Amino acid sequence: MNRARALDVVGTLARVGLAAVWLVSGALKAVDPDQTFVAVRAYDVLPETGVELVAAVLPFLELALGLLLLVGVGTRIVAVLSAVLLMVFVAGVSQAWARGLSIDCGCFGGGGAVDPGNTAYVQEILRDTGFLVLAAWVIVRPRTLLSFDSHHSGRT
């Protein structure tokens, strides 16, 4: 296996890995809309209507990003959007931490207020940073195997 091929494999793993993250987190949020509402509200950033909207749309947005990455269509732009969304999440968790709120991020379902001793801000931010690394790889080198893009760009 030559070097370019090896990098393609790494990129494919990053792309599919990020797809799995979005599909799982989106599905967990979509099946429990009330819990998602509570999780979004706990960040204490948006007014009530904004919370309603974000809680309703976010799960399906995550599922859509997951689906697009899985199929590998518009890989680079979807990776950019993923990175933007992940940075919004990191900002949300950071502001909650900085303001001394005690919440669970609700990243993979759950969420809402927790006991002050049960916050996990460091782990949550590190986890999101890990996902950002996956997104960054795909942005820098969007060429991957087994994707719509690779089959339709004329260079497989």
Add this chain to the structure above:
Amino acid sequence: MGGASRNDKKRRQEAANQRLAAAGIQVPAKAANRTPLIVVGVVLLVAIVIGGAVLYFRTTANGTAAAPTYTATVSGAVVTAGTGKVVVDTYEDFLCPICNQFEKRYSAQTVDALNSGKISVRYHTIAILDPSSTPAGYSTRAANAAICSVSAGVYPAYREKLFAEQPAEGSAGLSNEQLVAFGTALGAKGDFAGCVNGGTGTKAVAAETKKAIADPALQTNGNFGTPTLAIKGTKVDLNDSNWLKNAIAAG
């Protein structure tokens, strides 16, 4: 492929094109492939529309709430509302955000069914979130106030008020003065303030809470949480938006 070799290729390509142009041959410009971009846009748009539709149907399903006209009696910390033959056991904590969501979603249907005598609801007024206010104990104070509101004759409206004014978890919660003021504004009779401040129903709330937590029929994966509803001792699936209609139809 390194940057240097890529530039090299590009230069050779340009040189080739120039030779073709010099020979009078037009090379059609390769159209940029926009398909992926369009697919991404459409899929994201569909996702947003689905989210919006879900939100729309969830918020309009409830309908407009009628004013509650049903009766309420209390025994311990269990408030029996209405007189209908289908009996719904509802376990709720006034600090529980999902209880409030649930209330927003189903209050109109529930109040209608109570008003028209189709159902009765046994509201188990419990306090599992006492540690979630600072200082602790708002759940118990609110539960006690709700029990006080029964003998004061204002429970149906007072219960709605407690959810409408629900404080955030982690906050101090509503003060006893506020809890009393809500009742007074609704026309509470008797010594409502004395009942709220004296914690008349506190022991009953603690006992009912303990009983609810220990009941295996009310648990999900071994845990008890609020809101929990049960009909004839069987837990109601709260993800089924037709739970109330089905329960009424089943009698």
